[in-house]
Amino acid sequence: MSDRTPPSYGSYLRLDELLACQAPPDGAESRDLIHHDEMLFIVVHQVFELWFRQMLHDLSRARDILGQPDRPSDERRVDEAQIPRVTELLGRVNEILRLCHDQFTVLETMPSVHFLAFRDALLPASGFQSRQFREFEILTGMRDQDRVRDFGFDYDAMLGDAERVVLDERRSEMSLKAAVFAWLARTPVEVLFPGFPRAFLDAHRDYAATQEQLQARNPRLTEELRAAATARSTQHETALRSYLDPGGDDERRAHAAFLFIASYRQAPLLRWPYTLLEAVIEFEERLRLFRFRHARMVERMIGFRIGTGGSSGVEYLDRTALEYRVFGDLFVGRSFLVNPALLPDLPHPERLEFGFDSGLQRGAPTDGGDR
Template sequence: MSATYWDYIRVEELTDLQAGLAQQDRELTNDEHLFIVAHQVHELWFKLVIRELESACELFNRDPVPETSLAAAARGLRRVCRIFRLATEHFSLLETMTTRDYLDFRDKLTPASGFQSAQFREIEILLGLENSQRIPLNEKVGTLDVLKTADGQTTPAWERVNERISAGISLRVALEQWLARTPIDGSRPSQGNDQERVDGFLTRFLRQHEHAIQAALGERSQSDSDRNAVQAKFQVELEQARDYLMDQNPRTRRIRAAILFIECYRELPLLAWPREILDHTLEVEQTYLIFRQRHARMVERMIGRRVGTGGSDGVDYLDRTALAYRVFPDLWKARTFLLRRDHLPSLDHGESYQFKADQG
């Protein structure tokens, strides 16, 4: 039997799913229909994001990570960014509904809320958000409690999220393992003097950072008092760079050194794709963050600052999550300390990062 569009895409089943709590979607206003479709479209995008993140985790959990897979991994992460951007755009479509139109059907949703989206939680977990970072719905109700029925029974949504937590797999952890093994200045963790070599790179980097600051100060034509104020700020920045890079924990130090090393020498053939991976990962977090912020602004425009159907304090809760739910702080922080090309520390073992065929 030859394939048809309607069988392959399952059009009849798909368009039969928009009735919400009614018998038929004909009973709904166009606004409520839009509201349901928008959520369903988001859930479909979330499903695809989950698949891409699972593939990325699987790859970066391998030891070694095959160099030839990095371009495909970068493409997968770029796809996640595009999905978040597109999903964020859907909020402007919802804004064609007025507050009054929404209020006409809102009460019947209570206590349902996007807060109960299990796939949204799975994405957070797969990225690497820790349970301890979560902001509860209110003093009594945690994020995962709302995935149970009113009488405390577990649901498929609750099971799905708990399985994710138990699996303990996340892009953050997988990337950290990969970064912890990344050769720095040609040195690998298996080498006896690796820590010394890593610290050597960090010390050279910090020295250059100091030179960069002196140079920046020299280029400023300001009054003495302005100059002193800026100098004090630069001094704080330098101390922050030292605290960040010379962390007490050698593994953290190595991971941060790897991020810096990859960013500094990204023109070297074997560092070009790792640098793309780091940049796309940061962009995944950036687009997810923008999704949260845009959702919050749409909500503020739609319902002001009233309590959410799920029972949170609405926009205030959403703004708090947008601020607090960061998963890759090291990738962001490294940007503060990066140096321009002519200030980079000299590279001792650049030949280790050439393609094998180039090494002769």
């Protein structure tokens, strides 16, 4: 018999510690709330930070599964049996992002003048300093050079030494984006459909031709607009060629795999890869909506004032919502997809049935299952 004290609800959840954290520190000491609504401001931020924590936990796991070798002999090959688990984890993160998006309405019950009653006491603290949010961005694959910089100081300079160390550790890890693209690049497209890129380019050309004919019959288009539509169609084909041959070998394979999976998603062995990619696309969309929603709440709360962290405020936040992209390649790929009626038939459909060892089916689950 163990002599350990059985946990209670409060001890298991550490509620004494958790519920002691809603008094803001003023220097080393806790101070009283300045305004009744300051409690809401603190609780809402803490709840967000807890969700950030959960998302980091789940995204790291998804990244680990996609980035791990499944059999000792196959370096960095993913056990396909684990793809549903990655999809589950991404689905959970997407649901949390939806909740975070909707949660701003609770904060909006605070009249903006109540916020002004205690806002000055926060300075220079700001969401800029959310270490977990920066970790989250880095883990997804966001690059520092892509950040908006409309203020005169460095992002990391707003953080303490210990926080910068954590971010540097994150930077040294494989990102979710790298894991997703490495996984995509391993899809044996050339085994499943020899000569797929060329066949896809042909299908795309046929599709573009039908689009041009439709535009030509559109009575609302002027000659000028019609010429512009034709020029766009030619540019589109050039863009597809570079998408299928971007320079790097892995990128080339990943892009071809994305178009292949999205085009033939109904084949049994492509269902899970397709579902996973949809979850990644949804993730990017939800993150962008989250940024946009935060900006709308800020606009409503403080108008066009500068932020406590020193940025231009809403203008800065709107630029991040519009410009930040991690999985942009997948959205670019979307614009090349064609009407399925014009797609060539799969030359070897049996290779995408359950039971065919194409290399997409990568054996029975290993003992590295989820914990």
